[in-house]
Amino acid sequence: MTTPTSTRQTALGLFGVLVVLATSADTLPAVAPGTRPAAPVLTSVPADPTSSVTNTATWTHPRPGTRFRCSTDDRGWFPCTSPLTWALDPTRAGRHRLSVLAVGPSGRESTAVTYSFSYRDALRASGLRFTVTGGVGDLTPGVWRQVPVRVTNPGPVAVRVTALELHLPADSTPPGCKAATNLEVRQPRLAGPDALVVPARSTVTLPAPGVATAAIRLRDLATVNQDACKSKSFALTWSGTARQ
Structure with a gap:
Protein backbone atom coordinates (compact mmCIF):
# COMPACT_ATOMS: atom_id res chain seq x y z
CA MET A 1 0.00 0.00 0.00
CA THR A 2 1.43 3.37 -1.01
CA THR A 3 0.91 6.64 0.76
CA PRO A 4 -0.48 9.50 -1.40
CA THR A 5 2.01 12.29 -1.86
CA SER A 6 1.42 15.95 -2.60
CA THR A 7 3.32 18.27 -4.87
CA ARG A 8 5.05 21.40 -3.71
CA GLN A 9 6.63 24.19 -5.74
CA THR A 10 9.48 26.05 -4.10
CA ALA A 11 11.94 28.72 -5.05
CA LEU A 12 15.18 29.92 -3.53
CA GLY A 13 15.01 33.43 -2.12
CA LEU A 14 17.59 36.13 -2.74
CA PHE A 15 19.54 35.30 0.42
CA GLY A 16 19.29 31.53 0.35
CA VAL A 17 16.00 31.43 2.25
CA LEU A 18 13.65 28.75 1.02
CA VAL A 19 10.34 30.39 0.07
CA VAL A 20 7.18 28.37 -0.52
CA LEU A 21 5.44 29.69 -3.63
CA ALA A 22 2.46 27.37 -3.78
CA THR A 23 1.19 24.11 -2.41
CA SER A 24 -1.37 21.73 -3.77
CA ALA A 25 -4.83 21.74 -2.20
CA ASP A 26 -4.30 18.37 -0.49
CA THR A 27 -1.53 19.82 1.70
CA LEU A 28 -3.94 22.26 3.39
CA PRO A 29 -4.69 21.17 6.94
CA ALA A 30 -8.20 19.92 7.56
CA VAL A 31 -10.49 22.13 9.60
CA ALA A 32 -11.85 20.21 12.54
CA PRO A 33 -15.62 20.36 13.04
CA GLY A 34 -16.52 23.30 15.27
CA THR A 35 -13.18 25.01 14.68
CA ARG A 36 -13.41 28.66 13.72
CA PRO A 37 -11.92 29.27 10.23
CA ALA A 38 -9.13 31.73 9.60
CA ALA A 39 -10.10 35.33 9.02
CA PRO A 40 -9.81 36.91 5.55
CA VAL A 41 -6.86 39.17 4.75
CA LEU A 42 -7.73 42.52 3.19
CA THR A 43 -5.50 43.26 0.19
CA SER A 44 -6.93 46.57 -1.05
CA VAL A 45 -9.21 49.07 0.65
CA PRO A 46 -10.59 52.58 -0.03
CA ALA A 47 -8.34 55.56 0.56
CA ASP A 48 -8.57 57.28 3.93
CA PRO A 49 -10.02 59.78 3.43
CA THR A 50 -11.86 59.01 0.21
CA SER A 51 -13.83 61.48 -1.88
CA SER A 52 -15.57 58.71 -3.82
CA VAL A 53 -19.10 57.61 -2.94
CA THR A 54 -18.50 54.26 -4.71
CA ASN A 55 -15.65 52.21 -3.23
CA THR A 56 -14.04 48.79 -3.74
CA ALA A 57 -12.16 46.38 -1.47
CA THR A 58 -10.52 43.01 -2.08
CA TRP A 59 -9.33 40.21 0.18
CA THR A 60 -7.81 36.73 0.13
CA HIS A 61 -8.17 33.57 2.20
CA PRO A 62 -5.80 30.58 2.57
CA ARG A 63 -8.54 28.03 1.84
CA PRO A 64 -10.01 28.02 -1.68
CA GLY A 65 -13.78 27.91 -1.96
CA THR A 66 -14.37 29.71 1.33
CA ARG A 67 -17.57 31.71 1.55
CA PHE A 68 -17.66 35.24 2.96
CA ARG A 69 -20.09 37.64 4.56
CA CYS A 70 -19.75 41.42 4.64
CA SER A 71 -21.16 44.38 6.50
CA THR A 72 -20.86 48.04 5.49
CA ASP A 73 -21.28 50.88 7.97
CA ASP A 74 -22.37 48.41 10.69
CA ARG A 75 -25.49 47.38 8.82
CA GLY A 76 -26.67 43.78 8.43
CA TRP A 77 -24.40 41.01 7.17
CA PHE A 78 -24.80 39.77 3.58
CA PRO A 79 -23.06 37.16 1.36
CA CYS A 80 -20.23 38.72 -0.64
CA THR A 81 -17.25 37.95 -2.84
CA SER A 82 -13.97 39.66 -3.57
CA PRO A 83 -13.79 42.23 -5.07
CA LEU A 84 -16.68 43.99 -3.33
CA THR A 85 -17.95 47.33 -4.66
CA TRP A 86 -20.48 49.34 -2.67
CA ALA A 87 -21.84 52.86 -2.35
CA LEU A 88 -21.50 54.59 0.99
CA ASP A 89 -23.95 57.09 2.44
CA PRO A 90 -22.23 60.50 2.15
CA THR A 91 -24.57 61.99 4.77
CA ARG A 92 -23.44 59.54 7.47
CA ALA A 93 -21.62 61.25 10.31
CA GLY A 94 -18.32 59.82 11.53
CA ARG A 95 -16.16 57.16 9.94
CA HIS A 96 -17.30 54.49 7.51
CA ARG A 97 -16.58 50.83 8.07
CA LEU A 98 -16.19 47.62 6.07
CA SER A 99 -16.22 44.26 7.86
CA VAL A 100 -15.56 40.86 6.24
CA LEU A 101 -15.65 37.38 7.78
CA ALA A 102 -15.13 33.87 6.43
CA VAL A 103 -17.69 31.07 6.67
CA GLY A 104 -16.33 27.52 7.06
CA PRO A 105 -17.83 24.32 5.59
CA SER A 106 -19.72 23.70 8.83
CA GLY A 107 -21.15 27.23 8.85
CA ARG A 108 -18.82 28.39 11.62
CA GLU A 109 -17.72 32.01 11.13
CA SER A 110 -14.28 33.50 11.54
CA THR A 111 -13.56 36.65 13.45
CA ALA A 112 -14.33 39.69 11.33
CA VAL A 113 -11.59 41.79 9.79
CA THR A 114 -12.60 45.46 9.81
CA TYR A 115 -11.37 48.57 8.02
CA SER A 116 -12.63 52.06 8.85
CA PHE A 117 -12.13 55.21 6.79
CA SER A 118 -13.54 58.69 6.39
CA TYR A 119 -15.38 60.33 3.51
CA ARG A 120 -14.38 63.83 2.47
CA ASP A 121 -16.86 65.52 0.20
CA ALA A 122 -14.60 67.27 -2.29
CA LEU A 123 -17.49 69.37 -3.54
CA ARG A 124 -18.46 70.47 -0.04
Whole structure:
Protein backbone atom coordinates (compact mmCIF):
# COMPACT_ATOMS: atom_id res chain seq x y z
CA MET A 1 0.00 0.00 0.00
CA THR A 2 1.43 3.37 -1.01
CA THR A 3 0.91 6.64 0.76
CA PRO A 4 -0.48 9.50 -1.40
CA THR A 5 2.01 12.29 -1.86
CA SER A 6 1.42 15.95 -2.60
CA THR A 7 3.32 18.27 -4.87
CA ARG A 8 5.05 21.40 -3.71
CA GLN A 9 6.63 24.19 -5.74
CA THR A 10 9.48 26.05 -4.10
CA ALA A 11 11.94 28.72 -5.05
CA LEU A 12 15.18 29.92 -3.53
CA GLY A 13 15.01 33.43 -2.12
CA LEU A 14 17.59 36.13 -2.74
CA PHE A 15 19.54 35.30 0.42
CA GLY A 16 19.29 31.53 0.35
CA VAL A 17 16.00 31.43 2.25
CA LEU A 18 13.65 28.75 1.02
CA VAL A 19 10.34 30.39 0.07
CA VAL A 20 7.18 28.37 -0.52
CA LEU A 21 5.44 29.69 -3.63
CA ALA A 22 2.46 27.37 -3.78
CA THR A 23 1.19 24.11 -2.41
CA SER A 24 -1.37 21.73 -3.77
CA ALA A 25 -4.83 21.74 -2.20
CA ASP A 26 -4.30 18.37 -0.49
CA THR A 27 -1.53 19.82 1.70
CA LEU A 28 -3.94 22.26 3.39
CA PRO A 29 -4.69 21.17 6.94
CA ALA A 30 -8.20 19.92 7.56
CA VAL A 31 -10.49 22.13 9.60
CA ALA A 32 -11.85 20.21 12.54
CA PRO A 33 -15.62 20.36 13.04
CA GLY A 34 -16.52 23.30 15.27
CA THR A 35 -13.18 25.01 14.68
CA ARG A 36 -13.41 28.66 13.72
CA PRO A 37 -11.92 29.27 10.23
CA ALA A 38 -9.13 31.73 9.60
CA ALA A 39 -10.10 35.33 9.02
CA PRO A 40 -9.81 36.91 5.55
CA VAL A 41 -6.86 39.17 4.75
CA LEU A 42 -7.73 42.52 3.19
CA THR A 43 -5.50 43.26 0.19
CA SER A 44 -6.93 46.57 -1.05
CA VAL A 45 -9.21 49.07 0.65
CA PRO A 46 -10.59 52.58 -0.03
CA ALA A 47 -8.34 55.56 0.56
CA ASP A 48 -8.57 57.28 3.93
CA PRO A 49 -10.02 59.78 3.43
CA THR A 50 -11.86 59.01 0.21
CA SER A 51 -13.83 61.48 -1.88
CA SER A 52 -15.57 58.71 -3.82
CA VAL A 53 -19.10 57.61 -2.94
CA THR A 54 -18.50 54.26 -4.71
CA ASN A 55 -15.65 52.21 -3.23
CA THR A 56 -14.04 48.79 -3.74
CA ALA A 57 -12.16 46.38 -1.47
CA THR A 58 -10.52 43.01 -2.08
CA TRP A 59 -9.33 40.21 0.18
CA THR A 60 -7.81 36.73 0.13
CA HIS A 61 -8.17 33.57 2.20
CA PRO A 62 -5.80 30.58 2.57
CA ARG A 63 -8.54 28.03 1.84
CA PRO A 64 -10.01 28.02 -1.68
CA GLY A 65 -13.78 27.91 -1.96
CA THR A 66 -14.37 29.71 1.33
CA ARG A 67 -17.57 31.71 1.55
CA PHE A 68 -17.66 35.24 2.96
CA ARG A 69 -20.09 37.64 4.56
CA CYS A 70 -19.75 41.42 4.64
CA SER A 71 -21.16 44.38 6.50
CA THR A 72 -20.86 48.04 5.49
CA ASP A 73 -21.28 50.88 7.97
CA ASP A 74 -22.37 48.41 10.69
CA ARG A 75 -25.49 47.38 8.82
CA GLY A 76 -26.67 43.78 8.43
CA TRP A 77 -24.40 41.01 7.17
CA PHE A 78 -24.80 39.77 3.58
CA PRO A 79 -23.06 37.16 1.36
CA CYS A 80 -20.23 38.72 -0.64
CA THR A 81 -17.25 37.95 -2.84
CA SER A 82 -13.97 39.66 -3.57
CA PRO A 83 -13.79 42.23 -5.07
CA LEU A 84 -16.68 43.99 -3.33
CA THR A 85 -17.95 47.33 -4.66
CA TRP A 86 -20.48 49.34 -2.67
CA ALA A 87 -21.84 52.86 -2.35
CA LEU A 88 -21.50 54.59 0.99
CA ASP A 89 -23.95 57.09 2.44
CA PRO A 90 -22.23 60.50 2.15
CA THR A 91 -24.57 61.99 4.77
CA ARG A 92 -23.44 59.54 7.47
CA ALA A 93 -21.62 61.25 10.31
CA GLY A 94 -18.32 59.82 11.53
CA ARG A 95 -16.16 57.16 9.94
CA HIS A 96 -17.30 54.49 7.51
CA ARG A 97 -16.58 50.83 8.07
CA LEU A 98 -16.19 47.62 6.07
CA SER A 99 -16.22 44.26 7.86
CA VAL A 100 -15.56 40.86 6.24
CA LEU A 101 -15.65 37.38 7.78
CA ALA A 102 -15.13 33.87 6.43
CA VAL A 103 -17.69 31.07 6.67
CA GLY A 104 -16.33 27.52 7.06
CA PRO A 105 -17.83 24.32 5.59
CA SER A 106 -19.72 23.70 8.83
CA GLY A 107 -21.15 27.23 8.85
CA ARG A 108 -18.82 28.39 11.62
CA GLU A 109 -17.72 32.01 11.13
CA SER A 110 -14.28 33.50 11.54
CA THR A 111 -13.56 36.65 13.45
CA ALA A 112 -14.33 39.69 11.33
CA VAL A 113 -11.59 41.79 9.79
CA THR A 114 -12.60 45.46 9.81
CA TYR A 115 -11.37 48.57 8.02
CA SER A 116 -12.63 52.06 8.85
CA PHE A 117 -12.13 55.21 6.79
CA SER A 118 -13.54 58.69 6.39
CA TYR A 119 -15.38 60.33 3.51
CA ARG A 120 -14.38 63.83 2.47
CA ASP A 121 -16.86 65.52 0.20
CA ALA A 122 -14.60 67.27 -2.29
CA LEU A 123 -17.49 69.37 -3.54
CA ARG A 124 -18.46 70.47 -0.04
CA ALA A 125 -14.83 71.27 0.78
CA SER A 126 -14.36 73.44 -2.32
CA GLY A 127 -17.92 74.71 -2.71
CA LEU A 128 -20.62 73.03 -4.78
CA ARG A 129 -19.85 73.58 -8.43
CA PHE A 130 -22.29 73.90 -11.29
CA THR A 131 -22.28 75.73 -14.60
CA VAL A 132 -25.01 77.72 -16.32
CA THR A 133 -25.10 78.44 -20.05
CA GLY A 134 -27.74 80.03 -22.22
CA GLY A 135 -28.42 82.88 -24.59
CA VAL A 136 -31.08 84.45 -26.81
CA GLY A 137 -31.12 86.58 -29.96
CA ASP A 138 -33.38 88.63 -32.20
CA LEU A 139 -34.65 90.97 -29.51
CA THR A 140 -37.65 93.11 -30.44
CA PRO A 141 -38.56 96.34 -28.64
CA GLY A 142 -41.13 95.71 -25.91
CA VAL A 143 -41.23 91.89 -26.30
CA TRP A 144 -40.00 89.57 -23.55
CA ARG A 145 -37.82 86.68 -24.75
CA GLN A 146 -37.12 83.69 -22.51
CA VAL A 147 -33.47 82.70 -22.17
CA PRO A 148 -33.11 78.91 -22.57
CA VAL A 149 -30.69 77.78 -19.87
CA ARG A 150 -28.69 74.60 -19.25
CA VAL A 151 -27.57 73.94 -15.67
CA THR A 152 -24.82 71.31 -15.53
CA ASN A 153 -23.58 69.47 -12.45
CA PRO A 154 -20.17 67.83 -13.08
CA GLY A 155 -19.89 66.40 -9.57
CA PRO A 156 -20.57 62.91 -8.16
CA VAL A 157 -23.55 63.97 -6.00
CA ALA A 158 -26.80 65.76 -6.80
CA VAL A 159 -27.04 69.49 -6.09
CA ARG A 160 -30.06 71.62 -5.27
CA VAL A 161 -29.75 75.03 -6.88
CA THR A 162 -31.21 77.58 -4.48
CA ALA A 163 -30.67 80.75 -6.51
CA LEU A 164 -29.83 81.85 -10.06
CA GLU A 165 -29.12 85.36 -11.33
CA LEU A 166 -28.46 86.70 -14.81
CA HIS A 167 -26.01 89.60 -15.25
CA LEU A 168 -25.44 91.96 -18.19
CA PRO A 169 -22.30 93.92 -19.00
CA ALA A 170 -22.60 97.70 -18.99
CA ASP A 171 -22.16 98.04 -22.73
CA SER A 172 -22.54 96.02 -25.90
CA THR A 173 -19.97 94.51 -28.24
CA PRO A 174 -19.00 96.53 -30.15
CA PRO A 175 -19.77 99.43 -27.80
CA GLY A 176 -22.67 101.77 -28.34
CA CYS A 177 -25.78 100.17 -26.82
CA LYS A 178 -25.93 100.74 -23.06
CA ALA A 179 -27.59 97.85 -21.21
CA ALA A 180 -28.92 99.99 -18.37
CA THR A 181 -30.76 102.19 -20.85
CA ASN A 182 -31.93 99.74 -23.48
CA LEU A 183 -32.35 96.31 -21.87
CA GLU A 184 -34.52 94.93 -19.10
CA VAL A 185 -33.94 91.59 -17.36
CA ARG A 186 -36.42 89.37 -15.54
CA GLN A 187 -34.55 87.02 -13.21
CA PRO A 188 -35.23 83.25 -12.94
CA ARG A 189 -37.76 82.19 -10.33
CA LEU A 190 -37.49 79.00 -8.30
CA ALA A 191 -40.69 77.76 -6.65
CA GLY A 192 -38.78 76.46 -3.61
CA PRO A 193 -35.36 75.32 -2.37
CA ASP A 194 -35.88 71.88 -3.94
CA ALA A 195 -37.36 73.12 -7.22
CA LEU A 196 -34.15 72.74 -9.21
CA VAL A 197 -32.34 69.48 -8.45
CA VAL A 198 -29.53 68.58 -10.84
CA PRO A 199 -28.47 64.90 -10.55
CA ALA A 200 -24.81 63.94 -10.44
CA ARG A 201 -23.00 64.39 -13.76
CA SER A 202 -26.19 65.58 -15.42
CA THR A 203 -27.70 68.63 -17.10
CA VAL A 204 -31.15 70.17 -16.56
CA THR A 205 -32.65 72.49 -19.18
CA LEU A 206 -34.77 75.48 -18.14
CA PRO A 207 -37.58 76.37 -18.13
CA ALA A 208 -38.68 73.31 -16.14
CA PRO A 209 -41.54 72.46 -13.75
CA GLY A 210 -41.28 74.79 -10.77
CA VAL A 211 -38.54 76.90 -12.36
CA ALA A 212 -39.09 79.95 -14.60
CA THR A 213 -36.01 80.82 -16.60
CA ALA A 214 -34.66 84.33 -17.11
CA ALA A 215 -36.12 86.66 -19.72
CA ILE A 216 -34.80 89.74 -21.56
CA ARG A 217 -36.46 92.44 -23.58
CA LEU A 218 -35.29 95.45 -25.51
CA ARG A 219 -37.09 98.43 -24.02
CA ASP A 220 -39.50 100.25 -26.31
CA LEU A 221 -38.20 103.81 -25.84
CA ALA A 222 -40.05 106.38 -27.90
CA THR A 223 -37.64 109.20 -27.06
CA VAL A 224 -34.38 107.23 -27.54
CA ASN A 225 -32.79 106.41 -30.87
CA GLN A 226 -32.18 102.66 -30.54
CA ASP A 227 -30.63 102.19 -33.94
CA ALA A 228 -27.31 101.93 -32.08
CA CYS A 229 -28.48 98.54 -30.67
CA LYS A 230 -28.83 96.91 -34.09
CA SER A 231 -26.43 93.96 -34.57
CA LYS A 232 -24.94 94.43 -31.11
CA SER A 233 -24.38 91.62 -28.58
CA PHE A 234 -24.01 91.27 -24.82
CA ALA A 235 -21.96 88.69 -22.90
CA LEU A 236 -24.44 87.17 -20.45
CA THR A 237 -22.99 85.90 -17.16
CA TRP A 238 -24.63 83.85 -14.41
CA SER A 239 -24.23 83.42 -10.68
CA GLY A 240 -26.02 81.22 -8.20
CA THR A 241 -25.92 79.14 -5.05
CA ALA A 242 -26.56 75.48 -4.35
CA ARG A 243 -26.59 72.93 -1.57
CA GLN A 244 -26.62 69.16 -1.32
